[in-house]
Amino acid sequence: MKFQINKFIHLPRYVKYFLTLLIDISILILSMQIAIILGSNSLQIVTNYGESFVISSFLKFLPYIKDSVWLVFFISPIIGIAIFNFHLLYSEVVRFVNYRLILSVLKAVLIHSLTLFSIIFILNIDFSKSILAIYFFICLVNLMGSRLIMRFILLRSKAKTATKNQRKVLIFGAGDAGRYLAQSIVNLNELDLVGFSDDESSFHGRRIMGLPIFNPTNLINVVKDFSITEIFLAIPSANSLQRQGILDRLRMLPVSVKTLPSMVDIVNNKLKLSDVKDLDINDLLGRDPAYPDKELLMSGIAGKKILITGAGGSIGSEICRQIIYYKPKQIILLEINEYFLYQIHNECINLLNKENSSLSGLSVVPILSSVHDYESMQNIINKFKPDIIYHAAAYKHVPMVEHNPIEGIKNNVVGTYITARCAVESKVKRFVLISTDKAVRPTNIMGASKRLSEMILQGMANIAKINFSIPNKGVHKNITRFSIVRFGNVLGSSGSVVPLFREQLRSGGPLTLTHKDITRYFMTISEAAQLVLQASLMIDSKEKNAEVYVLDMGEPVKIYDLAVRMIELSGNRVKYEANQDDGIEIKLIGLRPGEKLYEELLIGNKPIKTSHSRIFKASEEFLSWDLTTEILDEIIDRIKSNDVEGIRNILKSSVNGYKASNRVDWTYLAKTKSKKVF
Numbered sequence: 001m002k003f004q005i006n007k008f009i010h011l012p013r014y015v016k017y018f019l020t021l022l023i024d025i026s027i028l029i030l031s032m033q034i035a036i037i038l039g040s041n042s043l044q045i046v047t048n049y050g051e052s053f054v055i056s057s058f059l060k061f062l063p064y065i066k067d068s069v070w071l072v073f074f075i076s077p078i079i080g081i082a083i084f085n086f087h088l089l090y091s092e093v094v095r096f097v098n099y100r101l102i103l104s105v106l107k108a109v110l111i112h113s114l115t116l117f118s119i120i121f122i123l124n125i126d127f128s129k130s131i132l133a134i135y136f137f138i139c140l141v142n143l144m145g146s147r148l149i150m151r152f153i154l155l156r157s158k159a160k161t162a163t164k165n166q167r168k169v170l171i172f173g174a175g176d177a178g179r180y181l182a183q184s185i186v187n188l189n190e191l192d193l194v195g196f197s198d199d200e201s202s203f204h205g206r207r208i209m210g211l212p213i214f215n216p217t218n219l220i221n222v223v224k225d226f227s228i229t230e231i232f233l234a235i236p237s238a239n240s241l242q243r244q245g246i247l248d249r250l251r252m253l254p255v256s257v258k259t260l261p262s263m264v265d266i267v268n269n270k271l272k273l274s275d276v277k278d279l280d281i282n283d284l285l286g287r288d289p290a291y292p293d294k295e296l297l298m299s300g301i302a303g304k305k306i307l308i309t310g311a312g313g314s315i316g317s318e319i320c321r322q323i324i325y326y327k328p329k330q331i332i333l334l335e336i337n338e339y340f341l342y343q344i345h346n347e348c349i350n351l352l353n354k355e356n357s358s359l360s361g362l363s364v365v366p367i368l369s370s371v372h373d374y375e376s377m378q379n380i381i382n383k384f385k386p387d388i389i390y391h392a393a394a395y396k397h398v399p400m401v402e403h404n405p406i407e408g409i410k411n412n413v414v415g416t417y418i419t420a421r422c423a424v425e426s427k428v429k430r431f432v433l434i435s436t437d438k439a440v441r442p443t444n445i446m447g448a449s450k451r452l453s454e455m456i457l458q459g460m461a462n463i464a465k466i467n468f469s470i471p472n473k474g475v476h477k478n479i480t481r482f483s484i485v486r487f488g489n490v491l492g493s494s495g496s497v498v499p500l501f502r503e504q505l506r507s508g509g510p511l512t513l514t515h516k517d518i519t520r521y522f523m524t525i526s527e528a529a530q531l532v533l534q535a536s537l538m539i540d541s542k543e544k545n546a547e548v549y550v551l552d553m554g555e556p557v558k559i560y561d562l563a564v565r566m567i568e569l570s571g572n573r574v575k576y577e578a579n580q581d582d583g584i585e586i587k588l589i590g591l592r593p594g595e596k597l598y599e600e601l602l603i604g605n606k607p608i609k610t611s612h613s614r615i616f617k618a619s620e621e622f623l624s625w626d627l628t629t630e631i632l633d634e635i636i637d638r639i640k641s642n643d644v645e646g647i648r649n650i651l652k653s654s655v656n657g658y659k660a661s662n663r664v665d666w667t668y669l670a671k672t673k674s675k676k677v678f
Helices: 002-009 013-039 053-064 067-086 099-123 129-160 176-185 216-226 240-250 263-267 281-285 294-301 314-324 338-354 374-384 398-403 405-425 445-461 497-506 525-538 559-569 625-640 644-654 666-673
Strands: 167-172 191-197 211-214 230-233 256-259 305-309 330-335 363-368 388-391 430-436 465-469 472-477 481-487 489-491 511-513 522-524 547-551 584-588 615-618
Touching (some): 067 099, 099 129, 216 240, 230 240, 314 338, 388 525, 405 445, 430 525, 497 511
Parallel strands (some): 167 191, 330 363, 511 584
16 A cells, blocks of 8 residues: 555656546536435435345435436536636645635535536526535535545655654744644655644643644653654744743753744745754844834935945845845945855846846946956946945955955055045945944954044045045045944854854864853844944934944853854754763864954944934044045055055054054065975
8 A cells, every 4th residue: 555655646747637637526426426315305214124225325316317417417527627627626735735725625616516506507407406505515525525535645654654764853832833834844754743842831732733732841851752853943923032041941952953934935835844944143142133224224225326345245245135125226246256246246136036026127237346446446436426335345354364464454444445535536425334343452454454444434534625645636525424334243254153163063063262251242144234224324414424333232242152052052062071972072272363352342432322222323533634644655655565564563553452463474474484384
C-alpha cells in the first residue's frame, strides 16, 4: 500500500487531475442513486422477508427509474464537473485542505444542485424535490469526505516514510500565527511538529490539529522527552520586553530558537523551510527599534532627485531600498565598486518592477565613480542636479584604515570635502553626511577622519559665501543645508559582529572576541537608514545649519554577553573550560589596532531634544572655515608626498581627543624592517 500511495503522489499532475475527475463523476452518479433510493416513498429499510438493505434498495430502485429520469444521471455529472472546474476545485492541493476548500466545495455543490433543479424543471422531468434536497447533502458529504480521506492517507504515508533524521520542532505561540505556521510545517518532510507552547494558561492541555499545547514551565521535560531540537517563535504581537522574557527562558534549553517569516507568506501558504529564519537582530539587541515619521519623509522626498554616494555599501544600499517607497523622481547610485553597484542597481530595478503601478516614472541611474575625483563629481552633480545628497561613501573598518591610512584619509576626508564642495557649487538643497560614534574622541585614523569630515561640513555650513581654494574657483553663494548623522555599530552590515558570530557558529566555533569587557552601541541597518532619512529633513531655516544628530540607542551592549546569548539561542552551550566535553568556545584575541573598549556618541554632555523622541542633536564646537581650509591644504600636500606621520600630526592638532596608536600601515613597516610583511 505504501508503495502504491508513493507512486500516486509522484504521478504527473494531469494524471492526478483525470483520476480525481473520474472519482467525482462516480460520486455524483452514486449520490444520485442513493438520493433516489432514500427519497422513494416505497423504500423500506428492513423488509418483512428479512432482505438486506442493499438488495431491498436495489430491487425497489429499478422500477422507480423512468426513461426521463435516466437523463438526470447523464446531466448531473456533466453539469457538476463543469461547475467544480469553474470553482477551481481541481487546482487545490489535497494535502492543504482547509476551511477555504470546504467553503468552495459547499458553494460549488449548492450551485450544481440549483442548476440541476432548474434544468429538471425546464425539461419537466418527473422528479421529487425531496430527492434533490437529499442529493445535495449526500453529494456534499461524499465530495468533501473523499478529499479528507485522501488527505489523511497522504499525510499518514508521509509520516511513515519520514526519515530518522527528521528534526523535532515545537512552536511557541498557539495563536493565529502559530496555527498558520503549523499548517505549513506539517507539509515539510524535514520537520516533525511535536506540539505548541504558550504563556496563556487557558491554552494548556488543549490541542491544535491534534497536537498538544504544553505549559512553558515544563518545557525542559518536553524538550527532553520528545528530543526537540528547534523552537519556532510565533508571537508577532509581543513587544520587545515580552519577547526578551521568552528568549531568556528558551536560551536555557538545549534547542535552536528561530523565528517565522512574514505573516503574509505564511497566510498564503508560501512558507518554505529556507524561509524560517535565525532570530531577528532586534531580538539580540533586546530593545524596540526606532521608527521614522513617514509623513515627513514622504513630503520631503517625493518628486525629488536623490544622489547616494557609497550606494553599494551596507548603509547606502539600505537607504536606496527604503527611499524608493517614498516616491522620489530619480535615484542616482554612485559607487566605486563595480560589483556592489551592479547588485544595488539590480535590486532597485526589481523593487520597481514589483511596485510598478505606484512607482511609475521613477528612474534609477548607476554611476561608477570615486568621491575624491573632483572633475568626475563636479560633472555628475552638475549634470543630474540632485535635490538631496546622502554621502555614505567611506572606508569604515578601523583596522583596514589603520593599515592603509593614506587611502583612508583620501576617501573619508578629501572625498567628503569634494562632494560637499560640488554640492555647494551646484546649489544642492540638502547634504547629509553619514558619520559614526568612532568620531568622538577617536583612538584611530578612521574615527579621526570622520570627525574631521564633520568639522569640514560644520565650517562650510556656517558661512554664506565660500571661496574654495583647492583649486580656486571663485566665491560661491552657499544655499546648501547640511546635516550630520552619527550612530553606533550597525548590526548586520559587512564586518559587523553578528554575521561574523553566525558564520563562526555554523563552523562549530570558536567565536572570536577582542576583549571580554568591550562594549558598543548597536542599531540595525534599517534603523540607521531611517535615522539618516529622518535627520536629512528635520532641519529648517530657523535652525542652526550642520547639526549633528544622534539616536537614543539605549544602553550599550557588552559584546561578550551578545556572544553568549547567540551561542545559547543556537542550541549550544558556552565552553568555559578547556577540558569541557562539548560547547562553543569564546576566544579572546586582543584589541585590534586603533580599537578602544568603549565608544561614545557625544563629545559634549548635553544632547538637545528634537521633534523625534529617539533623535537628539549634539552641541559641539568646530573650527572656522579659514582654519579648516588651511588644514585641508596641508592634508592634501601630505597625501601627495605619502607623508603618513605628517597627517597623523595634523589630526592630533585639529581633532579634539584624538590619540594616535602605534603605526601599523604595511608600507611603513615594510620600509622600516626592510622585509616583506605578511
